[in-house]
Amino acid sequence: MKPGARIAAVIELYDGWTHTRDDADRVVSGYFGNRRYIGGSDRRDIGERFYNLIRHQARLGWWLAECGYEYQDGRARAIAQLALQNGRSVDDISDMFNGEEFCPDVLHPAERHLISKLSGQTIDHDAQPGAVKTELPKWLYAELLKLHHENLQAEMAAYNQPAKLDLRVNTLRGSVDSAIRSLEQDGIHNIEKTPYAPNGLRLPLGVNMLVTAAYKDGLIEIQDEASQICVRLADAQPGMTVLDMCAGGGGKTLGMAADMRGRGRILACDTHGARLDSARKRAKRAGAGDCIQLRIIADERDSWLRSKSGFFDRVLLDVPCSGLGTLRRNPALRWRIGQRDIRALSLQQAKILKAGAGRVTKGGRLIYATCSILGEENERLIETFMRDRKDFKPVPINEIWPDAPASVPVPGGKDKPWLRLSPNVHGTDGFFVAVFERTAKGNK
Template identity: 85%
Template structure:
């Protein structure tokens, strides 16, 4: 594709996203699904530019307003992006906006004036508010400022960079070294071992893992290091009975099966049959099908699951959440999630926590996890749980995994037993994990 044609595609994608406010990944998937003639290299560049417009949403909007430019559509924003971020000259932009087939229409005088005003400027400006500088809605900026204080700009700068591609090596099929050799045989290099997860590898962006022998043979799975760390803190052992109560697509289920060496029983539950169908296929490819049972449940009060009370050695609750810890991969989330959404999610999380606790056997453990950065979904929720449930005691993550990552130091959380991960501190998605053990004390609700 011509450079101008790629720019036109970005404009169309951005305008579609702003009109529908749909998930950005779905917008891209639908766009390319209807245009299979677009090659892989063009798709990567178009996608990267589209996501950069979202990552720079607040600052680009500020600059357009500062310049008195009345339009805030994709065309205006990509012009501002080309000047402020890419440092393109007016002549370069004019070459792309040339009106040729599939290219944007030529620049009009107001756009040329905008380019002149922006030339020599950068995305950042001292006149921008804290919320604009950190690319956050005002309400979310206020909440996260309470948590991170002066560290918030550094935290959000890390969330605003694209994540690399993390892999988990399936020990049921081979070793980390086996996986590296297989990937290198397929022409993939620059493979790193990730810092914390013992079976993790990291690759540059843009690698298509689905065509590799390692993926097809079930030797590797795509999984962020934070999720791998969560699985490690479950501390699954061969022969255990484990409930993955919100299993989704089954990534953590497969990690548990690998840690258990395929010996024991994992019950993977979810309310969406489609997710479990995908989980079933992945389990078969990974060679873990014999120890995993998938089951659709109606909700946390499901009568079949209620009969399993007090049965499991481990209950993993990777609960539905805002997902704001995945901003590196889903930058549009910050503009879609609101305070009302958080309140609704908290109510659901509280119900799941209560239901999951009932399934844990005496001496067993409950693992609560989210990919959220919101204290309401994490610390505040489990602090309420600890007040209500005296038959559970927190287990410090440092005792489960002494050599593992240390929690992000946040106000009021320095001496707490749970784990908070962030891309700024750990190079992972934002993630939260708390572990509790069931004792003989308390009300046993």
């Protein structure tokens, strides 16, 4: 494709995304699915430019407003991006906006004037407000400022970088070293071991794992290191009975099955049958099907769940959440979720936490996890739980995992009953884990 045609595709994608509630990934998938003639290198360039528009949404918008430009659509943002991030001149941009087939229409005088104003500038500017500099809606900026204070800009800069590809080696099928050898035989190099998760590997972006022998044979699973750390903190042992109450596609279920060496029983539940269908296929590929049972539940009040009072050695609650810890992969989330959504989620999370607690046997453990970075979904919720449930005691993270990475110091820590992970500090997705143990006495 001509450079101008690529820019036209980016504009079309961005405008399509702004007019739908769909995830950005779904918009991209649908766009390319209907245009199979677009080659791989063109897709990568178009996709990268589209996501960069989203990653720089606030700053591009600020510059357009600062220049007195009245439009904030995909065309205006693409022009601003070319000028500010790529250093393109009026003539350079005119070569792409030439009105030829599949290319954007010719620049009009106001656009030429805009490019002249942006010439020599960068996307960052000292006059930008904090919310703009951190690429956050104002309400979310205010919430995160309470948590990170002066470190917020560095934290969000890390969230605004694309994530590498993390893998978990399935020890039911082989070792970390055998997985590396298999991947190298398939022509994949620059493989790193993850710094914290003992069975994790990290690869550069753009690698298609689905065609590798290691993936087809169930030796590896795609899973961020933060999620692997959560499995490590669940500390599921061989012979245990475990409940993964919000199992989704089964990534953590499979991780616990490997830790249990396939001995014991894991009941993986979800309200969506399609997710469990995916988990079933993954379990078969991983060689973990014998110890995993899948069950669709109506909700946290499901009668089957209620019948399992005090039944499980481990209950993992990877609860539905805002997902804001995955901003490296889903940068559009920050613009699609609001305070009302967070309030609704925190109410649901509290109900699931209460229901999950009732399923834990005396001496067993409850693991609460989110891929959220908000206190309302994390610390505030578990602090309420600790006040209300005297039959549970928090388990310090370093008691389970002496070599655990240091958590972000405000407000948690290794000696506290939770671990908060972030890309800035740990190179992972944003993630939160808290662990509790059911004591022998106290109210149910």
